[in-house]
Amino acid sequence: MTSIDDVAKLAGVSTATVSRVINNKGKYSEKTKLKVLKAVEELNYKPSTQARHLAKFRKGFNICVLYSERIKKHLISEKNEFIQKSFYSIVLKGIADGAQENKVKMDTLTFNEFIKKNTKYDGILILGSDKIPNNILECNIPIVFIDNYIVGKKTNSIVSNGFDGTYYTIDKMIKRGYKKIFHIHGSLMFYGFRRRFEGYELAMKNNNLFPITYEIKEEEESINYVMSMIMPKKPEIIFASNDSIAIMILKYLKNNNIKVPDEVQLIGFDDVIDATLVNPPLSTIKVFKYEMGNVALERLIELINGKNLHPYVTSLFTEFIERKTTKGV
Amino acid sequence: MTSIDDVAKLAGVSTATVSRVINNKGKYSEKTKLKVLKAVEELNYKPSTQARHLAKFRKGFNICVLYSERIKKHLISEKNEFIQKSFYSIVLKGIADGAQENKVKMDTLTFNEFIKKNTKYDGILILGSDKIPNNILECNIPIVFIDNYIVGKKTNSIVSNGFDGTYYTIDKMIKRGYKKIFHIHGSLMFYGFRRRFEGYELAMKNNNLFPITYEIKEEEESINYVMSMIMPKKPEIIFASNDSIAIMILKYLKNNNIKVPDEVQLIGFDDVIDATLVNPPLSTIKVFKYEMGNVALERLIELINGKNLHPYVTSLFTEFIERKTTKGV
DNA sequence: TTGTACGCGTTATCAG
DNA sequence: CTGATAACGCGTACAA
Numbered sequence: 001m002t003s004i005d006d007v008a009k010l011a012g013v014s015t016a017t018v019s020r021v022i023n024n025k026g027k028y029s030e031k032t033k034l035k036v037l038k039a040v041e042e043l044n045y046k047p048s049t050q051a052r053h054l055a056k057f058r059k060g061f062n063i064c065v066l067y068s069e070r071i072k073k074h075l076i077s078e079k080n081e082f083i084q085k086s087f088y089s090i091v092l093k094g095i096a097d098g099a100q101e102n103k104v105k106m107d108t109l110t111f112n113e114f115i116k117k118n119t120k121y122d123g124i125l126i127l128g129s130d131k132i133p134n135n136i137l138e139c140n141i142p143i144v145f146i147d148n149y150i151v152g153k154k155t156n157s158i159v160s161n162g163f164d165g166t167y168y169t170i171d172k173m174i175k176r177g178y179k180k181i182f183h184i185h186g187s188l189m190f191y192g193f194r195r196r197f198e199g200y201e202l203a204m205k206n207n208n209l210f211p212i213t214y215e216i217k218e219e220e221e222s223i224n225y226v227m228s229m230i231m232p233k234k235p236e237i238i239f240a241s242n243d244s245i246a247i248m249i250l251k252y253l254k255n256n257n258i259k260v261p262d263e264v265q266l267i268g269f270d271d272v273i274d275a276t277l278v279n280p281p282l283s284t285i286k287v288f289k290y291e292m293g294n295v296a297l298e299r300l301i302e303l304i305n306g307k308n309l310h311p312y313v314t315s316l317f318t319e320f321i322e323r324k325t326t327k328g329v
Numbered sequence: 330m331t332s333i334d335d336v337a338k339l340a341g342v343s344t345a346t347v348s349r350v351i352n353n354k355g356k357y358s359e360k361t362k363l364k365v366l367k368a369v370e371e372l373n374y375k376p377s378t379q380a381r382h383l384a385k386f387r388k389g390f391n392i393c394v395l396y397s398e399r400i401k402k403h404l405i406s407e408k409n410e411f412i413q414k415s416f417y418s419i420v421l422k423g424i425a426d427g428a429q430e431n432k433v434k435m436d437t438l439t440f441n442e443f444i445k446k447n448t449k450y451d452g453i454l455i456l457g458s459d460k461i462p463n464n465i466l467e468c469n470i471p472i473v474f475i476d477n478y479i480v481g482k483k484t485n486s487i488v489s490n491g492f493d494g495t496y497y498t499i500d501k502m503i504k505r506g507y508k509k510i511f512h513i514h515g516s517l518m519f520y521g522f523r524r525r526f527e528g529y530e531l532a533m534k535n536n537n538l539f540p541i542t543y544e545i546k547e548e549e550e551s552i553n554y555v556m557s558m559i560m561p562k563k564p565e566i567i568f569a570s571n572d573s574i575a576i577m578i579l580k581y582l583k584n585n586n587i588k589v590p591d592e593v594q595l596i597g598f599d600d601v602i603d604a605t606l607v608n609p610p611l612s613t614i615k616v617f618k619y620e621m622g623n624v625a626l627e628r629l630i631e632l633i634n635g636k637n638l639h640p641y642v643t644s645l646f647t648e649f650i651e652r653k654t655t656k657g658v
Numbered sequence: 659t660t661g662t663a664c665g666c667g668t669t670a671t672c673a674g
Numbered sequence: 675c676t677g678a679t680a681a682c683g684c685g686t687a688c689a690a
Binding site: 342345346355357358361384387 | 659660661662663665666667668
């Protein structure tokens with residue numbers, strides 16, 4: 001392992017100068033630059049990102065978290081309530097905690113606020129899958145996307161592994177002996193919904209069952225309409241794309257005097273706080289929102305420190321949380 | 330940001346003692362333990378993994394890379410050749426380079442060798458998707474899987490993003506005006522093949538084209554058989570699950586005097602060295618094998634240092650490399 | 659059982 | 675333009 005000292009010695013300069021050349025900061029002559037680069041080459045020197053982080057640490061970092069107007073409204077509307085309950089507020093907590101540990105100063109802004117503000121940041125975190133203005137994407141600093149992954153763009157993204165969680169859960173239900181498992185889903189244009197769909201589909205197929213799926217708009221009207229079509233077919237289990245849809249389904253079932261889980265079982269996805277508050281409490285597949293925020297921040301710091309620059313998607317594993325809308329074992 | 334010093338001060342002990350309690354190492358009285366834990370709690374202290382790494386660094390780590398007999402044979406057979414050319418040897422290089430930078434001592438063993446040897450390691454890297462003996466999976470140290478992801482097991486895995494690369498490439502071909510794009514694939518039991526399949530399928534569907542797919546065994550006989558069925562249908566482009574299959578297809582086409590890319594175009598996946606050596610050189614989707622090894626090692630070190638323990642899959646983006654089996658723009 | 663002091667590799671600061 | 679040196683936070687020999 002070769003350190004900056006080795007390079008300095010070989011080049012006949014101080015470590016400070018080596019650092020300056022490597023990071024292209026401060027002043028140095030062309031001559032020393034060449035000496036240093038030659039030594040770097042010769043020793044195959046790669047700076048330690050850990051040590052670099054520690055050294056930079058003193059100054060701290062400045063990042064900002066960006067989201068759409070829609071999400072902002074969502075977050076503000078919670079401020080008055082005692083529990084911060086939305087998906088995004090938990091993600092934000094994960095980011096904020098990580099920021100505190102890493103001496104990161106963090107602003108939270110909407111896309112438009114950011115564009116107007118024009119401050120310099122070391123990196124950006126983008127929250128959610130709403131449309132992002134192009135001039136944000138084109139700014140030349142590290143960006144990490146949370147719960148958003150656009151196929152064909154090579155972005156650093158943190159998402160939940162909906163495929164795996166769904167496959168695992170549906171397979172578990174089939175192993176309990178159920179066969180008539182239906183899937184009600186939102187638009188498959190969204191990566192998240194599509195992965196859950198695919199997990200459901202594969203679990204069914206691998207067990208020689210035929211997948212039965214219905215697309216809905218995420219509104220009560222649409223859901224009620226589809227439910228009225230579905231129920232005569234006597235599903236044993238309904239799996240919904242997310243908790244919000246599942247909860248609207250639950251409402252429909254109650255309004256129609258259909259007993260859950262006795263007559264039909266119900267499974268959601270996300271594990272939002274509401275899932276515990278409805279009656280009966282919703283069985284669901286938990287997304288690790290806090291960890292999502294945390295990991296996103298860590299990834300952003302990596303990028304700021306120049307580590308693992310090749311872009312990749314990080315998919316956090318989910319977990320089936322069994323409450324009272326399924327029958328248990 | 331609260332450091333070990335703050336905790337030490339509040340608890341009225343030295344930093345050494347705090348460290349001992351936190352890491353459960355060395356001796357300390359129950360009384361001091363309580364004092365320390367209370368201070369930790371109160372200050373919400375979380376040790377910096379970066380600093381921890383730097384401190385542990387002096388001792389270095391011991392890890393080992395495990396693979397099947399099959400892969401070992403593969404690797405050994407290359408030893409005599411001048412170019413280390415296989416997929417796995419490049420991954421290994423990525424691991425080895427990372428290991429050197431991080432003062433990690435690294436053994437490479439087959440599963441059986443490992444089981445016999447019974448040495449203590451700080452962590453394990455498992456290479457490839459061959460079957461892994463259970464007693465390895467059950468050993469209680471951090472494991473990172475490379476190019477292997479078993480649905481339903483919550484493992485830390487590094488894979489290539491076959492879905493994205495395939496979607497992007499097929500979409501590109503369709504935008505060039507081609508419609509008759511066929512996919513020849515290996516067993517969809519393998520996660521990697523399935524993701525490529527899904528990327529192909531979605532790209533076709535989103536462009537209102539009908540996906541046409543054929544499953545083969547990865548042997549010439551099977552491929553020749555399927556090819557003889559396919560060619561009368563006049564495909565414009567054939568996309569294969571990987572380069573090895575693509576190269577066998579290319580051989581078939583040559584043997585049958587079918588001109589590539591004039592009469593039919595061909596795309597592989599992986600970008601192994603052979604892809605550049607065949608005639609004409611193969612257009613393919615590149616997997617970043619070196620980065621895969623590198624990222625895997627970094628992830629393992631994270632786990633050893635107790636950082637980001639929630640398991641996740643890391644999917645590295647791929648890239649379309651256009652050579653001579655496609656017609657270019 | 660506990661504390662002191664140093665080292666890990668890097669960068670920022672300040673003096674020259 | 676360059677060098678010396680003090681941090682950054684943690685773990686651990688060694689001393690007490």
